[in-house]
Amino acid sequence: MRGMSLIVRNTTRLVAGFIALFGAYIVLYGHVTPGGGFSGGVIVAGGLVLVVLAFGERFCREVIPHEVVRTSDAIGALAFLGVALLGYLGGVFFKNFLPLGQTGALASAGTLILSNLAIGVKISAGLFGVFLALALFRRRGERRLMAPEPPLPDTEAP
Amino acid sequence: MDPVLLLLLVLLGFMIVGSLVAIETRGLLSSVISVGAAGFALSVVFLLLGAPDLAITQVVVEILVLVVLVRVVITRRDETYATSRSTLAVGSVLLVLGILVAVVFLALGASGGAGLQMRPFGDPLLNEAAPASAMAPVGEIADAESDRPETIPQSIGGAYLQEGLKRTHAANYVMGIVLDYRGYDTLGEATVIFVAILGAYAVLRRLGRHSHARDEPDR
Numbered sequence: 022m023r024g025m026s027l028i029v030r031n032t033t034r035l036v037a038g039f040i041a042l043f044g045a046y047i048v049l050y051g052h053v054t055p056g057g058g059f060s061g062g063v064i065v066a067g068g069l070v071l072v073v074l075a076f077g078e079r080f081c082r083e084v085i086p087h088e089v090v091r092t093s094d095a096i097g098a099l100a101f102l103g104v105a106l107l108g109y110l111g112g113v114f115f116k117n118f119l120p121l122g123q124t125g126a127l128a129s130a131g132t133l134i135l136s137n138l139a140i141g142v143k144i145s146a147g148l149f150g151v152f153l154a155l156a157l158f159r160r161r162g163e164r165r166l167m168a169p170e171p172p173l174p175d176t177e178a179p
Numbered sequence: 180m181d182p183v184l185l186l187l188l189v190l191l192g193f194m195i196v197g198s199l200v201a202i203e204t205r206g207l208l209s210s211v212i213s214v215g216a217a218g219f220a221l222s223v224v225f226l227l228l229g230a231p232d233l234a235i236t237q238v239v240v241e242i243l244v245l246v247v248l249v250r251v252v253i254t255r256r257d258e259t260y261a262t263s264r265s266t267l268a269v270g271s272v273l274l275v276l277g278i279l280v281a282v283v284f285l286a287l288g289a290s291g292g293a294g295l296q297m298r299p300f301g302d303p304l305l306n307e308a309a310p311a312s313a314m315a316p317v318g319e320i321a322d323a324e325s326d327r328p329e330t331i332p333q334s335i336g337g338a339y340l341q342e343g344l345k346r347t348h349a350a351n352y353v354m355g356i357v358l359d360y361r362g363y364d365t366l367g368e369a370t371v372i373f374v375a376i377l378g379a380y381a382v383l384r385r386l387g388r389h390s391h392a393r394d395e396p397d398r
Contacts (some may be wrong), residue, residue, distance in 0.1 A: 051354050052349040052350065053349075055232045055235055055351060057232060059236055067246070091380070101369055105366055115366075117359055121348040130347055131359075132359075133354055143373070147373065151376055152243075155379075
């Protein structure tokens with residue numbers, strides 16, 4: 022998959038960082054404002070998808086290899102389980118063992134911020150990995166399967 | 180009529196129209212876009228109903244799914260074909276079914292009031308105050324009255340609303356419930372997503388392995 026035109030690339034350069042920042046904000050402040058690990062993770066995944074669509078497959082494979090995506094997916098899932106297991110410090114599974122703090126502050130509500138972080142990493146990596154699998158694997162395999170056919174009309178020409 | 184309710188009805192009608200267009204239209208791309216329109220209307224509905232968390236999630240997931248679907252649709256050949264279907268027959272069947280449902284609903288709702296009457300808006304069943312003995316664990320009914328304080332909330336929803344902020348200190352109280360009270364549920368959901376993604380990899384990777392072996396033999 023090749024990238025898109027120069028306009029799209031430059032806009033992506035400007036915007037992608039802000040998208041990632043907004044996703045991180047939604048994840049980190051999930052226990053204070055609406056949002057949370059799932060929505061923030063999907064926002065981060067959307068930013069990554071934008072980068073891949075704009076800059077193409079080769080750039081993506083150099084910057085973010087698929088192995089990294091898969092590994093961070095698994096790490097996020099295990100981290101959430103780890104937060105739950107750390108509850109045994111307080112006696113029970115899923116015990117909120119951290120100090121609760123002041124309501125409304127960033128460092129409040131104990132383990133919720135850790136759980137949100139873990140879920141955010143897990144969701145963003147997972148959805149981005151599925152997008153990579155759908156967009157790259159399938160198309161590359163299809164080209165091989167349908168080799169006798171003429172190439173598809175190029176819809177992404179600038 | 181309540182303006183919010185009116186807006187809700189308009190949005191629901193818009194969603195129904197969008198879904199019908201998505202089903203009936205011929206082009207794959209316009210079908211995908213109609214699904215997206217219905218999804219965005221759904222997110223506005225969530226916002227109006229006072230669920231901003233759900234609204235954010237719906238918008239974001241809708242955007243991602245729309246991008247992926249448009250990507251897939253654009254690069255695919257459109258291999259759909261039109262099936263002939265009599266509009267009159269389908270319409271009359273739908274009309275008869277609608278009248279049937281309406282009659283059943285009205286009949287059951289009118290008979291004694293205990294039938295299918297819907298609860299008033301914003302007053303879910305979980306908020307209903309139950310007698311304390313109904314909420315007591317099995318086997319504790321006998322001495323339930325003696326050692327229970329008078330102010331104990333008598334339903335699960337009421338208990339969450341009364342005690343939750345003091346117990347979790349989470350300003351966004353939805354997260355307090357989802358990640359603290361209902362941690363097991365969220366762990367289960369995360370597991371479901373994880374397994375689904377594993378399944379997607381497993382299904383899509385067979386083709387990928389072939390092309391890996393051909394394209395990059397040393398990888």
